[in-house]
Amino acid sequence: MATPYSGKYINASGQQFQAELFVSSVTLTIRIVNEGMQSDINWIGAEIASIEPYGSGIKLTHQNLQGQLIITEPLTIAEIRRAFKHEKFINPTTHKVWGSGMAKLVWIGVIVIGFIVATYFLLLPWLGDRMARNFPKDQEIELGKAMGKSSISGQAIDQDATKWINRFYQSLAFDSTYPVSITVVRSPILNAYAVPGGPIVVYDALLKKIKTPEELAALLGHESSHISERHTLRNLFRSLSQKAFWLILFGSDGGMIAFMAEQGQALKGLSYSRSLETEADNKGMEKMAASGIDLHGMADLMKILNSETKGEEPPAFLSTHPIFKDRIENINSQISKIPLKDVKGNWKQVWNERPGTGANNSW
Numbered sequence: 566m567a568t569p570y571s572g573k574y575i576n577a578s579g580q581q582f583q584a585e586l587f588v589s590s591v592t593l594t595i596r597i598v599n600e601g602m603q604s605d606i607n608w609i610g611a612e613i614a615s616i617e618p619y620g621s622g623i624k625l626t627h628q629n630l631q632g633q634l635i636i637t638e639p640l641t642i643a644e645i646r647r648a649f650k651h652e653k654f655i656n657p658t659t660h661k662v663w664g665s666g667m668a669k670l671v672w673i674g675v676i677v678i679g680f681i682v683a684t685y686f687l688l689l690p691w692l693g694d695r696m697a698r699n700f701p702k703d704q705e706i707e708l709g710k711a712m713g714k715s716s717i718s719g720q721a722i723d724q725d726a727t728k729w730i731n732r733f734y735q736s737l738a739f740d741s742t743y744p745v746s747i748t749v750v751r752s753p754i755l756n757a758y759a760v761p762g763g764p765i766v767v768y769d770a771l772l773k774k775i776k777t778p779e780e781l782a783a784l785l786g787h788e789s790s791h792i793s794e795r796h797t798l799r800n801l802f803r804s805l806s807q808k809a810f811w812l813i814l815f816g817s818d819g820g821m822i823a824f825m826a827e828q829g830q831a832l833k834g835l836s837y838s839r840s841l842e843t844e845a846d847n848k849g850m851e852k853m854a855a856s857g858i859d860l861h862g863m864a865d866l867m868k869i870l871n872s873e874t875k876g877e878e879p880p881a882f883l884s885t886h887p888i889f890k891d892r893i894e895n896i897n898s899q900i901s902k903i904p905l906k907d908v909k910g911n912w913k914q915v916w917n918e919r920p921g922t923g924a925n926n927s928w
Contacts, residue, residue, distance in 0.1 A: 569596075570641035574606070574634045575687030581915055584634070586641065588648045593625075595634060595648060610652040610836070616645075625654075697802035705798055706744065709762020713748070714767060716758075721751040723769055725920045730767065733778075733919070734785050736912040739852040743792050747785070755873060757784060759791040762799040778916035779853075779862025787863070794848060796841045843895055850896065850903055857908030860900045866891045 570586040575596050580737045582597040593613070595606040614628035625645075636642055725748035731788040734747055739784050752768040758926045759765050764907030765788045775781045837845070871889035 570636075570644060571638060573635040574632060575635065586634075586636075588644050588766050590648050590651075593634075593649075596787075608634075608650045610654075612672045613649070613652065613654045616654050628711075629664075653858055658722070660761060683775065688782070692854070694799050694803050700714060700798065700802075702742075705795075706762040708798075709760045709764050711768070712762075713746075713760045713764030716760060716764075717748055717750055723749040723751050723920075726769060726772065729919050730772075730781075730785075733781065733915045734789075735911060736910055736915040737785065737852075738781055738787060738908075739789060740855060741784045741789055741793055745792065757788060758796045759788040761792065761795070762791060765781060765789065765918060774873070775866070776795050777862060777870075777926060778913055780861050780869065781916070782853055782856075782858045782868040782912065784861035784866070786852045787845050787866075790845040790848035790852065791837070791841075794841075794844060797839055800841075839891070842892065846892055846896055847899055850899055854903045856910055856912070857906050858912070860896075860905065864893055864896045864900070867896060872921065883890040 570588065572584050572586050572595075574582045574584040574597055576582070580599075582599065585596040587594040587596070591610055593610065594609040595608065595615070597604060597649065599604070606768070608625075608627055608631075612628050613625055617624050617626075619635055622635060622641055623645075625634040627633070636645065646655055727747065729748045730749055734745060739745075745763050745765060747765045747767060750766055750768050750770060753770050754768055755770040755771045755774065756773055757766065759900045765785065766785070767788075771784075772781075846863060853860055854861065869891045871893070890912050
């Protein structure tokens with residue numbers, strides 16, 4: 566039962582009655598006794614026409630002239646103002662602004678814009694990731710060929726280094742279901758990136774920083790893991806999810822491949838989340854271990870890259886690879902957990918045949 570308050574009710578004929586009042590956020594119930602008969606008069610909050618000072622209290626008037634209500638108790642007045650704070654008779658200015666048709670349109674607009682923003686930043690990237698996971702592998706390989714060509718268009722290719730690094734990769738015998746191919750680009754920028762479906766691009770400035778075959782095996786293991794785990798494809802679909810979504814919905818896989826192929830230049834600065842980088846590090850070490858390659862090469866590679874960030878702005882490759890200190894700690898913790906197989910490959914021999922060794926010191 567609601568708490569009763571008290572007041573004085575004056576009906577349309579001017580008769581006055583002591584009244585019990587029951588207040589809700591919608592209705593003000595006035596209970597009176599007239600000639601021994603109890604009756605309730607219900608005032609809807611929206612139908613109360615006005616509130617005005619009356620002596621030490623207030624006077625409420627109903628819009629249909631059904632009477633007036635005099636209230637003098639401060640607690641009752643406070644409860645009326647609290648319960649009906651959203652009604653016009655309590656806050657006429659606020660009600661005029663936010664209760665108008667224009668305000669309702671504004672609120673609808675805010676809701677619609679909020680939905681669009683949430684869709685743009687949350688739903689579509691999620692859909693992009695789902696589409697990438699379900700994207701046909703043969704289409705991904707075709708996409709990679711086109712994107713790989715686009716990403717190195719107009720750049721100088723080191724043909725000798727490219728031939729050698731592909732021989733080195735083959736000698737590693739990494740397990741892969743993708744046709745991995747590597748291109749070495751001449752550039753002073755430290756960079757390397759994976760392309761969906763198999764291509765890897767390595768800049769010769771980064772290649773020259775690598776001093777051991779284990780470090781290069783770590784780099785190629787890391788980048789090839791981005792490919793095998795579809796990290797690059799998933800990131801591209803997420804970043805281009807809006808366009809990709811409409812192409813898949815109203816177009817075809819071929820139309821999307823044509824569009825995505827044009828985005829090759831975006832691969833150079835594509836960044837991965839820390840979780841994806843950690844996964845690529847771990848998967849890369851698993852590939853190294855399966856080929857009998859010392860896993861400390863991955864930690865050594867990270868130390869080289871970490872040293873390049875000290876005292877200056879990180880180069881492109883480094884700025885897209887999160888905190889090396891944390892990655893080195895993870896790598897060191899994983900080394901003892903991943904068993905190294907006793908495999909004797911010829912990758913060390915191929916390493917010694919790299920361009921720049923011997924009389925022809927071009928590297």
